[in-house]
Amino acid sequence: MYGFGYAQSINDYKLVKISCKGSVFVYSLKANSWREVGMFPYRILALDPGIQLNGAIHWVVSHSTDSQIIGAFDLVEEKFWDVSPPASVKNFYGIGVFGECLCILPDTDITSHNDFWIMKSYGIKESWTKVVITIPYFRMKPLGVFENHRALLEIDGKLVVYNFIDGTCTDLVIHGIPVGIEFEVETYIESLFSPYLRLALRADIRQS
Template identity: 45%
Template sequence: MEKKRIIRQLLPVEEEAEIPVLPQEIVVEILSRLPIKSLCKFRCVSKQWLSLMSDPLLAKSHLKKTIRNDCFYSQRKRVLISSHNLYCLEYASIGRFDENLVALELDYPLKDASNGLAELIDSARDGSLYCERSEEEEEEDEFPVMVKLNMPCCVNQRNWVDILGSCNGLVCISPDEDTLYLFNPSTRESKRIPDPPSSFAPDGLSVNGFGYDFVNDDYKVVKVGCGNVFVYSLRRDSWRIVCSFPYDDNVYEPGVHLNGAVHWMASYGDGADYRCVVAAFSLEEEVISDLPAPDIVDTSFEFVAGVLNGCLCVLHSRNQMHNDFWVMTEYGMGETWTKLTLSLSYICMKPLCLAQNGEALLEVDGKLLLYNLEDDSYRYLAVDGIPEGDGFEADTYLETLVSPNGFFRP
């Protein structure tokens, strides 16, 4: 034993290798190149890594690389589908003939909140609903009666989820009536948007929009109602009345975000002074201005604004079948409106994006299709995982680390 001890003392001592400590900016640079799924897993490594994954610096760096790198952009883009539930679809798989499209079901706020109709159906007996007459009605008759109402045998248990807009990985959704959330489908983080104060909350019909104020680094929800424009600021976490809405009360669809503004089709005036325009609300300056509409558009009631490949669009939205729409090839320049005629007809259409092969991905009357703008051919897309029969609405989003809870009041 003594001999072994002496030999150990004579041998060189191996120093423990030190793990190099990389500068913070190098770590952020490396992590910003990784997919969201991996980054979310890294949160479980340690408290330090959890803090790092929640750092707005990493979220901004990751987002910037996603937007500037075509490969990252393609890998991290998703199609969001709403049909009594929320689903996501990989953008990179769209347009490949040899690959089936599979939608993944998402978790989101108020997902399991049962709707009132489903609760009513649950109380039905023998496939029918029996309702007692009121006490006043019973007093008028000598004998109380039961009213039998034939109801559908199958009712979806969940509310419809309205998609009001998407920007930088955050989606504004309404999973229940008059309830708004900012939701990141990639990280599953969400924030309930407070209701507007009762002193200026718009009564009756109102429409919304959602987008990013680049100058002030702020995400804003815009609500139009009662002749006013109301703005919710995520950074302030509060609502404000910012200006009047100087147009007719015939705006029904959510606005679309483009070039730092939210856009709706709108109209004002009477007779010879009647004008149909694209109303553009600047999220930075919080003022509203007119953009020229196509000359053929004579009423905003039947048209909506859209966006395709970074260009503003005007599309038909109701009442009858149409086979055309307009694209503004240079933003703000009315003379650049270009009419596109399609080889299919639609009642309602929403442009989503250009797919990998250059075809336009469109939502047409509750279905997805790819349209080749060069040869006027198209094909409908079958998506596994989405129940058939109810139709759906769709939007797109990017997989990012942007957190709806990462903004604080100044």
């Protein structure tokens, strides 16, 4: 299991790897080296990549046979801590980022859902808020939030642009991907360089 993220306070990118024996290894781009930092303190529930937010990597985990929780690894302190889900949510199949907020997706193995939860204030359990949409789903993944209260969602194998004002949605068809073909979508940043650094480099090149 792995995760990749940026620690802003120390300006370093780090790759976190958890071995099959539970050892935790961290690669620092700034130091260009690997270090072993301890043991994974949770039971692994899925091999999905970790979700980066607020300088931490997050996974769906559990303590022994307890209910599921979110295990967070602080990229600066290089320590784990628990993020508790809402009291009413015992099981969830995935986590994500929705509008710069951590979100959890309820377990929908038996019946479809039309809701998910977002943590409006990071790390504060009482800030979990239910979001209801007009589309029932078995599997959903938030991909991005646009202006005018719209969001890009992957719902049951389809890309959907959803409007939170009037509850309408539009299927997003991608040329070259036939309808019904299974695919996977991820968001990404084009470069590790910040726009400000890139502009500064361009200015230096022009001056030279």
